Amino acid sequence: MLNVVIFGAPGSGKGTQSELIIKEYGLDHISTGDVLRAEIKGQTELGRIADDYISKGQLVPDELIIDMLAKVLDSKKESKGVIFDGFPRTIPQAKALKKMLNERGTDVSVMLNLEVEEEELIQRLLKRGEISGRSDDNLETIKSRLDVYHNQTAPLKDYYVTEEKHTAIKGMGTIDEIFARVCEAINAIK
Ligand code: B4P
Numbered sequence: 293m294l295n296v297v298i299f300g301a302p303g304s305g306k307g308t309q310s311e312l313i314i315k316e317y318g319l320d321h322i323s324t325g326d327v328l329r330a331e332i333k334g335q336t337e338l339g340r341i342a343d344d345y346i347s348k349g350q351l352v353p354d355e356l357i358i359d360m361l362a363k364v365l366d367s368k369k370e371s372k373g374v375i376f377d378g379f380p381r382t383i384p385q386a387k388a389l390k391k392m393l394n395e396r397g398t399d400v401s402v403m404l405n406l407e408v409e410e411e412e413l414i415q416r417l418l419k420r421g422e423i424s425g426r427s428d429d430n431l432e433t434i435k436s437r438l439d440v441y442h443n444q445t446a447p448l449k450d451y452y453v454t455e456e457k458h459t460a461i462k463g464m465g466t467i468d469e470i471f472a473r474v475c476e477a478i479n480a481i482k
Contacts, residue, residue, distance in 0.1 A: 293398045294319060294373030296478065297380070297389075297457075299448065300406030302437040303413040303420070304463050305470060309406065310377040312471045317478065320368045323377040324357060327364060329426075347427040349436030351381055351444060358388045365392060373401075381445045386452075402481050403452040404474060406463035410438065 294317065298306045307323060314321050328346065331339030338356060345352045361379055368374055380386040393399050414434055421429030428437060452458040459477045463470055 293371070293401075294478075294482065295376070295393060295398060295401045296373070297376045297400055297403040297452070298406070299403055299452075300463060301408060301410075301413050301441045301445075302434065303417040304406040304408045305467070306377050306406065308467055309404075309471060309474055310375050312467075313375055313474065313478070316475065317373065319373045319375045320371040321375050321377060322361070322364050322368070322379065324361065324379040324381075325377070327360060328352060343427075347433065349428055349433040349440060351440055354382055354384045354388075357381075358385060361385075361389070362392055365396070369396075376400075380448060383448065383451055386448055390455075400452075400455070400457050402459055402477065403448075403455075403457045404477055405449060405452075405458060405460050406470070407460055408463040412464060413438065 296313065296319065298310055298313070300306055307325070310321055310323065313319060328339070328342045332343045332346070333339070338360065341356065342352045351357075357379065365374070376389065380389050390400065414431070417429050417434045418431065420426070421434075427433070449458060461470065461473050461477060
């Protein structure tokens with residue numbers, strides 16, 4: 293299986309590049325952000341809890357996310373590979389992912405780290421906020437999300453460097469230019 297973790301700060305292009313990767317490589321897509329937003333829309337118990345964290349720009353607690361991810365992963369058993377978009381975001385989530393994949397006889401193939409300058413991240417998210425209606429695409433919440441990213445998520449880079457899975461991708465430029473770099477990285481491990 294080709295299992296790709298797409299990683300980066302909020303607004304780095306994870307969702308955008310994931311859509312293109314799915315089309316090119318026929319992978320299944322698991323976006324924890326999308327799953328959580330669907331739970332919020334459906335007004336489920338998980339959705340109610342998640343909404344509280346997301347609107348403040350904080351991470352939803354690991355136990356809830358890991359449990360949710362395990363259920364989604366079980367629905368992709370026949371898959372030829374999965375793109376993990378927005379997961380893992382903490383070291384415990386990364387360790388849980390490794391365990392879950394190992395138990396299913398597979399592992400993370402590569403972690404693609406989209407590197408984007410902070411001012412560009414803010415501009416992209418503010419622009420999306422004009423049309424998305426997302427409760428977390430406003431300046432105050434974007435700043436909290438970036439703080440959370442630096443404190444809790446960025447350390448995952450070192451985890452994947454140690455696992456020898458880390459590949460840095462320059463995430464500045466047009467969507468097509470970035471996608472060409474992404475394909476080069478995926479083709480190198482296939
Ligand atoms: P996510 O849905 O994962 O949101 P994100 O990181 O903000 O978005 P992404 O990085 O995918 O955005 P993209 O660049 O595609 O998470 C939302 C929230 O859910 C989190 O803050 C957290 O609270 C919670 N959550 C999710 N997963 C969790 C987990 N594992 N653990 C705990 N909590 C979790 O798009 C940004 C914009 O940039 C778009 O408008 C796009 O069109 C634009 N763009 C993309 N590439 C561009 C380019 N090259 N040039 C110009 N614009 C570009």
